[in-house]
Amino acid sequence: MKKFRLKKSVILLSALTLLNSGVFALDLSLHLYPVFEAPFNNFLNKAGAFGGSGGLDVAPVTLRGRDKIYVAGDFTYSVYPVDILGPQSLYDFSLGLGYSFRINDRFAVFPELYGGFWSFKPSESANAKAASGLVFGGKIGGEFYLGPALSISAFGGFKSYYTKPAPFMNNFEAGVGISYSLSRGIFASNKISMEKNEVEPLFPVFFSHYSDNPFGSFTFTNNEENDIYDVEVSILVDSFMTSPYTIYRSARVGQGESFEASACAFFNENILELIQPKSSDMEITVSYYSIGKKMTSNYSIPVTALNRNSMTWEDDRRAAAFVSGRDATAQRFARLVKTAVRNNMRKDIPENIQYAAAIFGALKAFGINYVVDPSSAFTDNVGTAAVDFLQFPYQTFLYHGGDCDDLTILNCSLLEALGIETAFITVPGHIYMAFDSGLPAEKINSVRKGFYIPAEGKLWVPVEITLSQDTFSLAWTYGSREWKKAGDKALLIPLKQAWAIYQPISVPDSDVNIDIPSQEILIKNFLEARYY
Numbered sequence: 347m348k349k350f351r352l353k354k355s356v357i358l359l360s361a362l363t364l365l366n367s368g369v370f371a372l373d374l375s376l377h378l379y380p381v382f383e384a385p386f387n388n389f390l391n392k393a394g395a396f397g398g399s400g401g402l403d404v405a406p407v408t409l410r411g412r413d414k415i416y417v418a419g420d421f422t423y424s425v426y427p428v429d430i431l432g433p434q435s436l437y438d439f440s441l442g443l444g445y446s447f448r449i450n451d452r453f454a455v456f457p458e459l460y461g462g463f464w465s466f467k468p469s470e471s472a473n474a475k476a477a478s479g480l481v482f483g484g485k486i487g488g489e490f491y492l493g494p495a496l497s498i499s500a501f502g503g504f505k506s507y508y509t510k511p512a513p514f515m516n517n518f519e520a521g522v523g524i525s526y527s528l529s530r531g532i533f534a535s536n537k538i539s540m541e542k543n544e545v546e547p548l549f550p551v552f553f554s555h556y557s558d559n560p561f562g563s564f565t566f567t568n569n570e571e572n573d574i575y576d577v578e579v580s581i582l583v584d585s586f587m588t589s590p591y592t593i594y595r596s597a598r599v600g601q602g603e604s605f606e607a608s609a610c611a612f613f614n615e616n617i618l619e620l621i622q623p624k625s626s627d628m629e630i631t632v633s634y635y636s637i638g639k640k641m642t643s644n645y646s647i648p649v650t651a652l653n654r655n656s657m658t659w660e661d662d663r664r665a666a667a668f669v670s671g672r673d674a675t676a677q678r679f680a681r682l683v684k685t686a687v688r689n690n691m692r693k694d695i696p697e698n699i700q701y702a703a704a705i706f707g708a709l710k711a712f713g714i715n716y717v718v719d720p721s722s723a724f725t726d727n728v729g730t731a732a733v734d735f736l737q738f739p740y741q742t743f744l745y746h747g748g749d750c751d752d753l754t755i756l757n758c759s760l761l762e763a764l765g766i767e768t769a770f771i772t773v774p775g776h777i778y779m780a781f782d783s784g785l786p787a788e789k790i791n792s793v794r795k796g797f798y799i800p801a802e803g804k805l806w807v808p809v810e811i812t813l814s815q816d817t818f819s820l821a822w823t824y825g826s827r828e829w830k831k832a833g834d835k836a837l838l839i840p841l842k843q844a845w846a847i848y849q850p851i852s853v854p855d856s857d858v859n860i861d862i863p864s865q866e867i868l869i870k871n872f873l874e875a876r877y878y
Contacts, residue, residue: 372529373414374402374404374527374533375527376402376525377399377403377418378400379398379399379400379499379501380521381396381399381521382394382397382519382521383424385516385517386516386518395425395427396425397423397424397425399421399422399423400420400421401419401421402418403416404418405417410448411601411602412448412572412601413447413448414446415444415445417441417443419441419442420462421439422437422440423436423437424437435466436464437465438462438464439462439464440460440461440481441460441462442458442460445458446489451637452637453491455486455488456486456488457484458486458503459482460482461481461482461483462482463478463481464478465477478509479507479508479510480508482505483503483504483506483519484503485504486501486503487500489525491572492637493639494530494531494639494641496524497524497527498523498524498525499523499524500520500522502518502519503518504516504517504518504519536644537568537641538566538567538568538569538570538574538643539566539567539569540564540566540645541566542564543563543565543647544562544564545561545647545649546561547623547650547733548617548649548651548652549656550618550653551618551667551848551851552667552848553614553617554851555847556611556613557591557611557613559847560608560609561611562609563606563607563608563609564579564607564609565604565605566579566607566632567602567604568599568602568604572637573599574601574635574641575634576633577594577599577605577632577634578592578632578633578634579592579593579594579630580592580631581611581628581630581631583613583626583627583629583649584626585624586611587612587613587614594607599634618851619654619853619854620652620653623651623653625648625650626650627647627648627649628646628648628649629646630645630646630647631643631645632644654853655735657736658732659734662770662772662777664848665736665770665777666844666845666848667848667850668737668755668850669762671850672763672852673739673856676739676740676760679743679763680764683701683705683708683868684704684764686868687701687868687869687872690869690873695877696785698783699784700872700875702761702781702807703818704875706809707872708863708868708871709757710815712860712861712862712863713746714742714753714756715815716747716753716811716812716814717747718749734751736752737755738755738856739760740858742755743756743858743860750776750777751777753778753811754777754779757809758779758781758841761781767840767842768782768840768841769781769782769838769839769841770841771825771837771839772836773828773831773832778809778810778828779811780799780825780838782807783806783807785805786803786804787800787801790805793805796826797878801838809822810825818876819875819878
């Protein structure tokens with residue numbers, strides 16, 4: 347028997363929860379009213395009766411987002427003091443149909459019609475017959491919401507205890523009471539719905555970029571029956587964040603209104619340790635106040651962080667995140683080259699150009715080669731959302747080569763490590779690099795025509811880095827020709843400008859041991875360099 351009762355309780359709770367789910371979305375409320383009935387044709391007494399009414403309201407239909415058509419089940423018990431018979435009990439059961447019209451967040455009015463049956467059973471000592479029959483009536487009331495689930499109400503109306511050939515009695519009735527919504531209280535459901543979500547894969551190299559630049563968006567709708575206040579939306583990806591990040595705030599969102607939150611986040615640097623894609627759950631929390639009560643709605647959606655070498659070429663400036671003068675291996679290589687050649691510098695050539703030539707010759711001696719990756723080529727991916735694989739400077743050293751974007755990143759990083767400003771050059775289907783010659787732009791007429799690019803108040807030297815096993819002068823010549831040939835389609839992107847949007851990063855394991863060419867070889871290649 348105990349097991350049977352337990353099963354019945356579990357079934358009842360499950361049913362109530364299911365009724366309030368998105369499948370049925372019913373609103374169930376309990377109500378309790380002290381009631382006073384004032385008869386105007388009552389043979390029992392003239393004073394009326396006091397009693398109580400309790401029951402369950404079920405609202406299967408919602409209109410205008412918060413008006414409700416409801417069915418009310420009521421049990422009412424009243425005690426009538428009768429002069430001859432003493433206190434007599436009368437009770438009735440009824441079903442009603444009503445409409446709750448929500449005027450504003452806190453106040454609603456409702457009309458209701460009902461019908462059922464009643465029973466009057468005097469004491470055995472009384473010389474009176476028991477009576478029963480049908481009951482019907484109607485009432486009009488108002489309801490004031492103390493919170494999302496709790497309200498107080500008052501009503502007045504007409505009630506007839508019907509028998510043949512004449513009514514047993516007709517009453518005016520009035521009551522005040524309290525209602526509690528099971529749906530919005532114990533079985534509270536999510537009243538803030540997520541209508542749409544768009545989340546892009548995460549690129550670890552842009553982890554700092556995401557704090558101010560969205561990688562997705564969410565659209566929510568306020569399905570509460572009232573306006574909500576102090577609305578906040580936050581996100582948390584446990585794998586890469588230490589605390590939730592607030593992405594939306596609003597003082598008020600109206601009932602039925604939608605709002606959009608852009609997905610930004612403050613990610614940890616440990617996202618840079620990813621060498622394989624990783625899927626995680628993004629927890630989204632919407633918190634707000636509904637009629638004075640703090641509420642929360644929670645969602646979980648999957649998000650994928652790609653490996654740290656991943657990038658798309660929708661914006662060529664993105665590659666700037668891979669260029670870093672702080673890369674440990676690039677710094678060590680560049681400084682050793684500078685130390686080796688600084689006592690052999692020429693006075694008739696700008697210093698920046700000589701150091702660039704020294705770096706070019708050192709990379710040639712190291713054995714850096716241009717290698718086209720058929721599965722990840724700039725020419726195939728430029729201007730698209732296709733995911734490309736870009737190497738960090740230390741990886742290009744370890745692999746002794748890379749494609750055009752990898753060699754551009756390496757050369758820019760080495761020169762930046764020496765304090766020489768660099769830039770990307772993009773022409774249709776190709777990317778290479780340029781560096782600041784150290785000459786101002788107004789010197790354009792005093793240098794070799796066509797070999798410099800005037801921009802940003804500087805004269806830039808274009809270098810075709812894919813000619814890594816040729817000479818510096820040939821790489822410079824080809825870089826100039828490609829720039830002129832592309833015409834208006836050529837673009838120079840100073841790294842300093844690109845870094846304002848895509849900050850440079852250095853991965854944790856970038857400090858690797860490489861066999862740097864001897865000082866003798868570095869000096870030999872430097873002295874053999876030709877500049878025109």
